[in-house]
């Protein structure tokens with residue numbers, strides 16, 4: 332299997348090489364936007380073995396839950412699977428985050444299995460501004476003022492009240508929440524703001540602390556490559572990236588540009604271009620580590636180690652990660668242009684970028700020395716982008732204030748909630764922003780981001796299985 336994948340990769344790379352000789356005719360998605368978006372994709376889809384009938388439904392929500400004078404509304408989408416519904420069924424809601432909702436989450440996996448055990452109704456809600464739940468006609472900065480987690484949590488609260496009010500069978504039902512990544516954060520914060528609406532929650536990989544310069548992220552990405560791929564692989568990454576940096580620093584930029592197949596517009600005298608390039612390179616590794624499952628990192632490390640030298644290995648690997656465009660567009664200017672284009676082109680990553688500027692930061696920078704991805708992508712790259720893409724109001728100080736306010740409002744690492752079970756992968760780069768074992772969370776060895784939603788399987792590690800059994804037990808207690 333691994334061998335076959337390697338052959339495919341080699342063939343595709345060879346084809347890519349031929350294309351790279353063409354003159355740049357098309358403009359591909361700039362690699363910084365592309366790799367950033369990749370990291371906010373939803374939790375892995377579940378394996379579905381039955382034929383559940385999932386209904387797509389819509390509910391009217393207030394555009395602004397906190398301004399009585401604003402009478403605007405929008406249609407929020409949700410998915411419903413009521414195959415187990417009966418009088419008094421508990422309601423199992425999986426919360427959507429910064430992605431489009433899809434059916435598998437309510438038709439398979441551990442959440443589904445628990446709903447089956449308790450004859451629960453399964454629901455997947457879509458977060459405002461993502462997927463098809465878009466309240467405004469454009470994503471201009473002015474229109475994005477209704478996009479924030481407080482509004483999204485109020486949507487969920489209104490959703491629960493409405494579902495119960497409109498469905499006699501569910502009028503007295505208990506409600507449980509689950510979520511992964513940002514939607515896991517929402518589970519925790521929902522319990523904090525609306526403790527009486529839900530009996531309990533499962534938060535897989537919930538970051539709790541807003542932090543602008545998120546230096547720990549790349550450390551854990553490096554650790555995943557070290558622990559699962561080995562020291563040689565780690566060294567190859569570290570040396571290859573250092574070598575590319577030094578080519579640019581020593582007037583050998585032309586060589587590096589050719590190796591990386593960069594478009595001619597790339598200006599290696601421009602820090603923002605260099606930062607965009609090296610941020611994107613590191614993001615390809617993040618994309619692999621954040622959602623790795625057994626064997627992935629080993630496979631990519633074999634590929635990296637199949638080259639004669641470090642820099643060539645990195646160049647070929649990231650070219651694959653960039654989707655093998657005609658030429659690699661890593662300029663800062665086209666990144667800005669792309670996010671401006673996405674004012675009217677939804678699904679291109681603009682709303683999540685906005686939320687980072689406005690609420691969380693979480694910029695995965697090169698600020699730590701304890702990671703192999705070099706030194707060339709400071710958080711300033713991302714904060715500068717906030718200013719250029721949304722509003723000059725988003726200066727460094729404002730972005731830091733926004734993150735501070737988020738922590739003050741939601742309690743940061745001390746959210747003060749009961750009956751929320753938090754799980755993390757020990758090799759999930761997001762885990763430093765969430766609770767550790769000392770605070771009652773479960774860390775699952777070798778696991779990545781949101782990797783525990785599958786049904787209990789014989790291939791689960793003992794720890795993963797124990798954690799799944801623990802949440803199943805908690806759900807029994809909450810519903811007792």
Ligand SMILES: *[C@@H]1O[C@H](CO)[C@@H](O)[C@H](O)[C@H]1NC(C)=O
Nearest residue numbers: 558559560776777792793794
């Ligand atoms: C984690 O992965 C490493 C490397 O593949 C392996 O040696 C180790 O046994 C794994 N640990 C667990 C708890 O699965």
Ligand SMILES: *[C@@H]1O[C@H](CO)[C@@H](O)[C@H](O)[C@H]1NC(C)=O
Nearest residue numbers: 369372614615616618619652
């Ligand atoms: C994200 O990136 C990883 C590795 O870089 C790749 O395997 C995956 O297909 C990408 N997914 C999307 C949705 O772009």
